[in-house]
Amino acid sequence: MRSVDEHLARILNTVRTLAPLEVELEQALGTTLAEDVSSPVPLPPFDNSAMDGYAVRAADVAEAGPDSPVVLPVVEDVAAGDGTLYAVGPGLATRIMTGAPLPAGADTVVPVEWTDGGTASVTISRAAPRGNAIRSAGEDVRSGEVVLTAGTPIGSAQLGILAGAGRKRVLVRPRPRVVVLSTGAELVEPGSQLGAGQIWDSNSFMLTAAVREAGADGYRAGSVTDDAAHFLDQLDAQLVRADAVITSGGVSMGAYEPVKEALSPLGTVIFEKVAMQPGMPQGFGVVGEDQVPIFTLPGNPVSSFVSFVLFVRPALRKMAGLPVEPPATVQAVAAKPLRSPKGRRSFLRARLVRDADGRATAVPVHGQGSHQLAALATANALVIVPEDVTDVPEGATVEVMPL
Numbered sequence: 408m409r410s411v412d413e414h415l416a417r418i419l420n421t422v423r424t425l426a427p428l429e430v431e432l433e434q435a436l437g438t439t440l441a442e443d444v445s446s447p448v449p450l451p452p453f454d455n456s457a458m459d460g461y462a463v464r465a466a467d468v469a470e471a472g473p474d475s476p477v478v479l480p481v482v483e484d485v486a487a488g489d490g491t492l493y494a495v496g497p498g499l500a501t502r503i504m505t506g507a508p509l510p511a512g513a514d515t516v517v518p519v520e521w522t523d524g525g526t527a528s529v530t531i532s533r534a535a536p537r538g539n540a541i542r543s544a545g546e547d548v549r550s551g552e553v554v555l556t557a558g559t560p561i562g563s564a565q566l567g568i569l570a571g572a573g574r575k576r577v578l579v580r581p582r583p584r585v586v587v588l589s590t591g592a593e594l595v596e597p598g599s600q601l602g603a604g605q606i607w608d609s610n611s612f613m614l615t616a617a618v619r620e621a622g623a624d625g626y627r628a629g630s631v632t633d634d635a636a637h638f639l640d641q642l643d644a645q646l647v648r649a650d651a652v653i654t655s656g657g658v659s660m661g662a663y664e665p666v667k668e669a670l671s672p673l674g675t676v677i678f679e680k681v682a683m684q685p686g687m688p689q690g691f692g693v694v695g696e697d698q699v700p701i702f703t704l705p706g707n708p709v710s711s712f713v714s715f716v717l718f719v720r721p722a723l724r725k726m727a728g729l730p731v732e733p734p735a736t737v738q739a740v741a742a743k744p745l746r747s748p749k750g751r752r753s754f755l756r757a758r759l760v761r762d763a764d765g766r767a768t769a770v771p772v773h774g775q776g777s778h779q780l781a782a783l784a785t786a787n788a789l790v791i792v793p794e795d796v797t798d799v800p801e802g803a804t805v806e807v808m809p810l
């Protein structure tokens with residue numbers, strides 16, 4: 408049997424980071440930046456007002472106070488977007504709006520709240536120190552300064568600064584496109600009537616959602632029956648739009664295992680047992696001319712889910728150009744005794760709870776079978792029991808991976 412770590416290492420050695428692609432800014436959310444982006448201009452590009460008020464010379468309002476207001480004639484009105492070059496002479500004021508360029512000669516802005524709001528002349532009842540409410544050119548970014556480096560995941564704030572630095576298009580590692588195919592003659596679409604021996608297909612929905620949660624583009628290709636030729640046809644049709652494929656089911660020891668039957672002869676997909684519980688039967692390799700990675704996950708829903716978390720998610724991160732880190736874990740106290748098969752790493756479903764003092768406890772959910780998807784849906788963590796441990800007493804400290 409392969410160890411969990413060996414299987415993951417083989418996957419990560421095989422998958423490649425996707426080639427960079429230039430995309431419109433609107434398409435860049437959730438991708439990874441593949442170039443250093445600098446601003447061609449300082450940001451802000453010009454000195455401007457941070458408040459609605461009056462641009463003046465600080466010396467002219469230095470003596471202003473509630474009992475000694477200063478009255479200045481208002482000579483201009485400057486709004487944001489006004490490109491005219493204004494100037495404020497000594498003893499004068501310009502009405503100015505937030506974001507408007509600071510007129511030459513002005514060295515402070517008096518907020519409108521400190522004045523009577525006059526338009527022909529303004530009465531100022533509070534002194535504004537030099538530089539008050541002024542945003543200087545280049546205060547956020549100097550001209551030519553790098554605002555984002557290659558490898559940065561693009562979220563909304565990053566997309567914002569790319570636009571703010573004037574970029575319309577940007578070079579990124581795209582979100583991997585992942586096709587999800589489930590297999591099994593027993594599967595029918597949710598919403599349709601169940602016949603004898605049938606179940607609703609949950610894996611294709613769950614895995615497609617997991618792909619999207621992982622920041623990739625998931626395409627649910629539905630389910631195929633237990634027929635290897637049909638499976639290969641479906642796979643072939645999907646490969647054109649796939650950077651990776653996930654299948655569920657059809658990989659264990661039964662008489663009808665279409666995935667194994669169809670892919671084994673290719674010699675590029677290896678099926679093996681991985682020393683874990685759940686998720687023992689695993690397959691991974693590449694298919695098609697473009698050597699598209701394929702993850703053939705076991706059909707039991709909980710096994711499929713855990714396999715995704717352990718093997719597919721890190722691979723998608725590598726494909727997207729993101730660093731692959733081991734899953735974050737925390738220490739918690741086992742609320743009940745736990746059992747694990749010898750020689751296999753167990754991932755038991757649990758609720759991780761913290762008491763008022765911040766102590767973490769892992770409460771295993773009722774129903775640890777790899778078919779018990781409802782139990783998984785109530786869990787928020789996986790308790791990891793190492794290969795060499797078969798019994799964990801209540802109260803022992805365990806390693807827990809929050810979901």
Ligand SMILES: Nc1nc2c(c(=O)[nH]1)N[C@H]1C(S)=C(S)[C@@H](COP(=O)(O)OP(=O)(O)OC[C@H]3O[C@@H](n4cnc5c(N)ncnc54)[C@H](O)[C@@H]3O)O[C@H]1N2
Pocket residue numbers: 589590591593594606607608609610611655656657658659660661664685686687688704705706707708710777778
């Ligand atoms: N003789 C042996 N039998 C089994 C072994 C073994 O080593 N020797 N391994 C068991 C383990 S462990 C697992 S896990 C499963 C994996 O089986 P497959 O990957 O071949 O999956 P299937 O047989 O197609 O399905 C297993 C189970 O899951 C249900 N299923 C499948 N697809 C879906 C879906 N899309 N949505 C909901 N449920 C699904 C399916 O109905 C089966 O009940 O093999 C064990 N057997």
Ligand code: MOO
Pocket residue numbers: 683684685686687688705707710711777778
């Ligand atoms: O190893 Mo299977 O995935 O437990 O049911």
